[in-house]
Amino acid sequence: MTKITKDYKKTIGLDLDDTIINHDQNRRKISQKLGLPESDRQVKKTIYTEISLNCPAIKGSIETINEWLNNGYKVFIVSRRQEDGQDFGRQWLKKYLPRIKSGHIFFVNKDEDKSIICSENKMTVFIDDSLTVLEHISRQTTKILFDPKKKFMTKNYSPDIGRVNTWKQIEKIVAKLS
């Protein structure tokens, strides 16, 4: 009799903006145009509109995500984009990551709400560029802080949050998870 062992399939949760979509260029442009700092709410609101459709992906993200999908892993997107930007987010994903199931794309209202999606879908790992988001997620999920600009290098945060600067590092950590 052949013993059938079901392969362990990882479930991976990902933030969208500044984790997969690279808004750097638009952020700079809009901030100059409006004469406001890059962190200003108005700048933030503007970059998530139609102009976001032309944003590139963060280096290595698309290749890694497709590799996970090839392995049969489940990939979820959990974003905090407000209603006026959600459709553009879906359109961007359709263009660059068409293999992500539309039912695996979630938009939530608050940072804390991402943790609910994580628990409900028993996520193996969640990757986000926001520390606040990760601090709300339970310990059952491995938490990775994506920090390409090394903003959090000197900050204090929970030791169960891993910090990386590149998608290459994300790929390595996820490969080791069991």
Ligand SMILES: [Mg+2]
């Ligand atoms: Mg983000």
